[in-house]
Amino acid sequence: MTMLDTPTAGGLTRADLAADTAEPDDNLLRxxxxxxxxxxxxxxLDPDERDVALAYARSPSIRSWTEAARSTGANDAERxxxxxxxxxxRLGDRHDRRCHVGGVLIG
Structure with a gap:
C-alpha cells in the first residue's frame, strides 16, 4: 500500500485529499x-473602499492593502x-464598543 492509499477520516484516502484544490478558509470567508x-x-464604507476591503479579504494573492487598492484601480494605491x-x-472598534456593555456582549 502506498502512502497516498492510506485511509483517512470519512473514508477518503490521502490521494483524495491531495486532489482537493479548495482553500481551507474559502467557506469560512464566504x-x-x-x-x-x-x-x-x-x-x-464607500463603494470604492468596500471594493478594496473585499479584494483584500477574498484574494489570497493580495498580501497588502496597497495591492488590494491597486487591484481595484485606485489612484495613489498606497495611500x-x-x-x-x-x-x-475604526469602524470595527466602534462596533465592538457598541456591542459590549459592561464586559457583556450584546447581540
Missing amino acids: DTINEPRVREILDE FGERVRRRLK
Whole structure:
C-alpha cells in the first residue's frame, strides 16, 4: 500500500485529499463576509473602499492593502489602501464598543 492509499477520516484516502484544490478558509470567508456584523461595517464604507476591503479579504494573492487598492484601480494605491485599513479598524472598534456593555456582549 502506498502512502497516498492510506485511509483517512470519512473514508477518503490521502490521494483524495491531495486532489482537493479548495482553500481551507474559502467557506469560512464566504460565511464571514455574509455575517450581519461584518455586513454592517462593510455597508458603512464607500463603494470604492468596500471594493478594496473585499479584494483584500477574498484574494489570497493580495498580501497588502496597497495591492488590494491597486487591484481595484485606485489612484495613489498606497495611500488609499492605508485609508481603508484605518477606516475598517475604526469602524470595527466602534462596533465592538457598541456591542459590549459592561464586559457583556450584546447581540
